[in-house]
Amino acid sequence: MEIAVELMTRIGILLVLIAFSHAAALRLRVPDSLVLTAMGVLLGVGYLVLQRVAPDLAGQTIAPFLSPSLPPEAYLWIFLPPVLFQAAMEVDTSELLADIAPILVLAIGAVFTATAFVGGAAYLTSGQSLTVCFLLGAIISTTDPSTVIALFQDGGAPRRLIRLIEGESLFNDAAAIAITTHLIATLGGPAARSLTGSAAGDLLLSLIGAAAFGLLAGSLLAAMVRVLRGPALSEFSLSLALPSLLYPAAEHWLHVSGVVAVVCAGLAAGRQLRARQTPAESVMFRELWCHLAAFSGSAVFLLAALHVPTMLRDFRTADALVLCLVVIAALLSRLGTIGICLPLLSRMGACEPVPRKHRLLIAWGGVRGPVTLTLALCVARNDALPADARHIAAVVATAFVLLNLVCNGLTLRLLMRRLGIQMPADESPDPDKAPAAATLTAPRRP
Numbered sequence: 057m058e059i060a061v062e063l064m065t066r067i068g069i070l071l072v073l074i075a076f077s078h079a080a081a082l083r084l085r086v087p088d089s090l091v092l093t094a095m096g097v098l099l100g101v102g103y104l105v106l107q108r109v110a111p112d113l114a115g116q117t118i119a120p121f122l123s124p125s126l127p128p129e130a131y132l133w134i135f136l137p138p139v140l141f142q143a144a145m146e147v148d149t150s151e152l153l154a155d156i157a158p159i160l161v162l163a164i165g166a167v168f169t170a171t172a173f174v175g176g177a178a179y180l181t182s183g184q185s186l187t188v189c190f191l192l193g194a195i196i197s198t199t200d201p202s203t204v205i206a207l208f209q210d211g212g213a214p215r216r217l218i219r220l221i222e223g224e225s226l227f228n229d230a231a232a233i234a235i236t237t238h239l240i241a242t243l244g245g246p247a248a249r250s251l252t253g254s255a256a257g258d259l260l261l262s263l264i265g266a267a268a269f270g271l272l273a274g275s276l277l278a279a280m281v282r283v284l285r286g287p288a289l290s291e292f293s294l295s296l297a298l299p300s301l302l303y304p305a306a307e308h309w310l311h312v313s314g315v316v317a318v319v320c321a322g323l324a325a326g327r328q329l330r331a332r333q334t335p336a337e338s339v340m341f342r343e344l345w346c347h348l349a350a351f352s353g354s355a356v357f358l359l360a361a362l363h364v365p366t367m368l369r370d371f372r373t374a375d376a377l378v379l380c381l382v383v384i385a386a387l388l389s390r391l392g393t394i395g396i397c398l399p400l401l402s403r404m405g406a407c408e409p410v411p412r413k414h415r416l417l418i419a420w421g422g423v424r425g426p427v428t429l430t431l432a433l434c435v436a437r438n439d440a441l442p443a444d445a446r447h448i449a450a451v452v453a454t455a456f457v458l459l460n461l462v463c464n465g466l467t468l469r470l471l472m473r474r475l476g477i478q479m480p481a482d483e484s485p486d487p488d489k490a491p492a493a494a495t496l497t498a499p500r501r502p
Contacts, residue, residue: 144319
């Protein structure tokens with residue numbers, strides 16, 4: 057009984073915090089991700105203060121949300137699948153395929169480049185091994201587009217620009233999580249199961265196998281909906297069950313990427329379900345998923361940010377130099393990847409040209425978020441890793457996220473205005489389109 061009461065209390069408090077965070081973001085006219093992060097950090101600081109002056113109160117109020125009884129990996133397993141699935145269902149697959157080359161460059165190429173650049177920069181100053189420095193690079197290589205897409209939509213950015221950011225967000229988590237997992241195993245974590253004998257081969261096999269598994273699962277969901285011909289609640293319940301079952305099945309049993317499996321299932325299911333739904337059914341279905349994804353994304357953002365003050369307690373003066381080089385390396389790697397690869401792809405005829413202003417905005421819009429914080433927390437709590445490795449990877453990555461959110465997140469709208477980027481007159485926003493799940497926000501009504 058006590059466990060049930062504690063669980064319901066935690067959920068209730070979490071819902072209240074999310075509600076106040078979204079309301080504050082709307083009134084302050086800032087991205088929700090910034091307010092959620094600030095809320096989590098303030099609560100984390102409050103916990104550290106209460107530990108000194110009123111430890112019993114700290115243990116009863118904030119400590120349950122920081123309890124290690126729920127491992128940080130659980131944040132990804134519980135909250136990430138519905139966010140990814142909803143975002144994938146909203147994607148127009150024909151438009152996605154038209155820009156698949158630049159999206160893969162952003163989602164996979166930029167992750168590997170950031171891992172290499174950041175790892176090299178950290179290696180010069182941290183005194184750690186190259187593997188540890190690459191681990192730091194892999195952790196901060198994944199981007200969270202919540203801040204970016206929200207600002208782009210409010211500012212009337214061209215649809216293609218938003219589509220590129222959305223496409224990147226669907227797949228870059230898979231690459232970053234896979235690289236991080238392999239490096240943790242190399243440093244002394246649980247041995248990774250190798251099927252091909254090489255890290256690159258295992259990653260490729262994981263992505264291909266997950267894509268096939270996800271496409272099959274998404275098509276199966278659409279077929280079950282057609283056979284059942286049930287009410288909207290039945291359809292929504294089936295779709296809700298799919299990512300919840302698919303992610304652990306892919307990761308735990310098939311040893312392939314759960315992220316890619318869920319994304320491909322969402323792409324397949326979304327395309328087939330839209331073809332059979334009436335307009336009224338489609339609006340209700342998408343609204344339900346939009347709000348569910350908004351809650352899931354907000355929850356993982358808030359829970360991850362709660363741990364920030366605790367992890368930054370160990371920030372040392374020497375870490376400041378590493379952080380400065382890491383920030384520069386991360387920006388240069390993204391600018392280089394986008395500035396070289398996208399023009400090259402357009403010259404080869406692989407995609408339509410991406411204007412220089414758009415490339416600059418995409419590069420500056422590489423804002424980090426809850427996945428990076430969660431991966432950093434996973435490393436910090438992994439006792440199998442050397443203490444120095446845990447410190448440099450977790451502490452510097454956490455500080456990087458905060459600095460990146462404030463600097464890039466708060467200046468992105470200004471940069472967009474300075475560049476004069478806005479939606480062309482011949483493009484009209486789709487009033488029925490729910491925001492991508494990656495935005496982590498429900499639609500705001502005037």
